[in-house]
Amino acid sequence: MPSVVYALRRDEIWHWYKKAWRRSLWPFHAFLLVMPLGLICLLRREMDVASIVEGGMLGILACGVMIAYPQMRYRSEVRTLILDERGVRGVRGKTDYFVEWAKIARVEQQDGYLVITERKLNAFIIPMRAFASEEEKAAFLDFAENRISQGI
Known part of the structure; x- marks a missing residue:
């Protein structure tokens, strides 16, 4: 058999993740950026600067977690x-x-x-x-x- x-080295995990992102993961990240923004604006029923900033920050945080997760599990x-x-x-x-x-x-x-x-x-x-x-x-x-x- x-x-x-x-x-594996940590840099190899990072290199592979970057390639996977370009190939197929970017739509998930795009969704994670847009979804909190839309959800907060929808729940507050207004699209003011505070809602946009808060939604954007939550989206960036969600993307950061998705990027960091393989590194943390390594x-x-x-x-x-x-x-x-x-x-x-x-x-x-x-x-x-x-x-x-x-x-x-x-x-x-x-x-x-x-x-x-x-x-x-x-x-x-x-x-x-x-x-x-x-x-x-x-x-x-x-x-x-x-x-x-x-x-x-």
């Missing part, structure tokens, strides 16, 4: 990912977790990373430096892609 051992511990017929098993320190293939949305190479994305948008972000060779990376990727395409 293919496996990989790696540790753990620098070494991780081991093991792929098998049932899914992806991850081990980080004393934490052991498992995700079935049916819950994996896609596996792809993105900007120097191999990314295994769950349907609920969590992701395993594996830096290419984690693989000893191009062949090892290709075998890992092929195994994962085959399981997803088979709908296992």
Whole structure:
């Protein structure tokens, strides 16, 4: 069974998040900026400067939390990912977790990373430096892609 051992750095999490933001997360941030503004103006039934400033500040705070959350959840511990017929098993320190293939949305190479994305948008972000060779990376990727395409 293919496996990989790696540790992500905080700057790699930030780099990946910036790329994900450009690709697909920006609409969520736009909504988080506009929604509190509209909600406050609607509840107060007026669109004065105080409502706009308060709504804007709440929107900025919500976006800041969304940006900071992956950084806060980050753990620098070494991780081991093991792929098998049932899914992806991850081990980080004393934490052991498992995700079935049916819950994996896609596996792809993105900007120097191999990314295994769950349907609920969590992701395993594996830096290419984690693989000893191009062949090892290709075998890992092929195994994962085959399981997803088979709908296992």
